[in-house]
Amino acid sequence: MCGIVGYAHLNGGRPADRAVLERMAGTLVHRGPDSDGYFLADHVGMATRRLSIVDPATGDQPIATPDGDVTVCCNGEVFNHAELRARLKAAGHAFRTGGDVEVLVHLYEEHGTGLVQHLNGQFSFALYDRARRRLVLARDHVGITPLHYAVTGGTLVFGSEVKALLAHPLVRREVDPGGLDQVMLLPGLVSPRTMFAGIATLPPGHLLVVEDGRIDVRRYWDLDYPQAAELSPAAAAGDEERFGRLEQALRRSVELRMRADVPHAYYLSGGLDSSLVAGIAAKSAAERLRTFSVTFPDARMSEQPYQRMVARSLDSEHHEVPVTPDHLLDQLREVVRHSECPLKESYNVASVRLSAAVRARGAKVVLSGEGADELFAGYVGYKFDKQTAARATRSRRRTAAGRQPLTAEQRLNQRLWGNPLLSYGQRLGELAAARAELYSPELRSRLPDFDCLARPLVDLDQLRGRHVLHQRSYLDFKLRLADHLLGDHGDRVAMANSVEARYPFLDRDVIDCARALHPDLVLHGFQEKYPLKRIAERYVPSEIVNREKFAFHANPSADLLRADRSWIDDYLAPARIRREGYFDPAAVRELRARYAGREVGLNTLFEDDLLMVVVTHGIFLETFDLPALS
Structure with missing residues (x-):
């Protein structure tokens, strides 16, 4: 992974300024401490900060074709680069490096903007075609790597992080209330929205093409489930054959993500997903695995016994990383700076x-289990949907008219997701009312202009006619995974320490295998992630396979209030x-009193920590020198 930046004058008149590129790239040294590189031609300038992982000796960027007509700056990895390189060499292409990024320029020569259809990886790149004076920006299929x-x-x-854009003299600093509204109501930000007015995120699976002064943003991939x-019904049986294909794809995915010319490691949460990734890796690893886990002093939050169990079964070199309330207080401002948005939870610390x-012990790459919950019904919401559908079926059978009037919450679900029975987020309507009361009167008066629930947040055509499990999976990919779990929760906090996180469950072939599974096989009765559990029996201790799902927990804002730190009081001062x-100062005061008076912390599975948003929003404004609401 690296950091890329650049800009292009749309009228094609002026050349780019290297000094501006250097300022922009200088904000991303944490993403690429190993080298930097610059490209300026015509009206375009691009730069890269490199974290060298594949071919450290000759893989510096930018990389161009031998004739210099096509040049690319890439953040990320092309995991199938060896296979692509062989095909391209057979077609007559000559390579000058051993790196994965060089395949991009040659693929572009063969396929134009269709090159993305041949890639299996995690990437965002900027490619300049000098002959056509065409600039192409791309973000990977599921949105692992950011591009703004x-x-x-x-x-x-453009750039890998917003802070790089803010270093450009033309980019202004102003809060987008629509971004704040998303953080308040959803798991996090949703592309193309950011927390900054006038700055967008290129959505997952999208290209941005600049040609003849025009900008065209187009989708090249989406999570496309079959119609219900x-x-x-036959697909709900014969699971061994289907699970065998999934296991083969997952093994291949892990092997691809073990490819690196630098040491790599594994996260162990104590749950099924990360344990399965590490268990598969251990079968083919040439060296002893290095594993890393978070531990909490509060036994209600800690998964330490299960983490140690998996580490022992792998005979890994295991490292435990303690996280205390003091760490939360000491590093909260750091994670807001890297996340570039307010936070609803403290797990980013x-x-x-x-x-x-991971970095302190010499590794630059870490494999993680992210993505399994979204593909294999790992969250409790999938069980709620199944129960709701069963109740609705019984109700229709008992009701002569066949329909009951929709509640207000169901009408909201119908507008947002096209399904009144699909409730994404518990009591979203109630949360919407609570957030409106928390806003200042001035911001509340503008709510109709930025209310993130006023219109659909996703492509409803991708939900229409699908099984409810597939509907929720699609929403999880778009609303939870791409810009939150893989963004502020993943890429930003890994790259803050120059570490590349890789996600075997988000391999294109693994996703295709998951798409082909019948929903009744994915959620077998009310057993989540059934296919993974059957596969994991060969790799993971049975106690982990049969363990009930344990949601991530971290210190809530109530722990901030109990701490003796004056700066917390400063951020909440009326x-x-x-x-x-x-x-609204009075609403914040009331919320603070309510949280501080609770003997038991928030149930983060069902409650949103709005006070954490207030605190981290204040940190966000201060960190990025953003103006007050005007």
């Missing part, structure tokens, strides 16, 4: 401490809240 852009003053500015009517431990203008 802004169009201002006739110039397109196409699901054959645990994640940044994990990546720091005068400061009033001056910033986003929240």
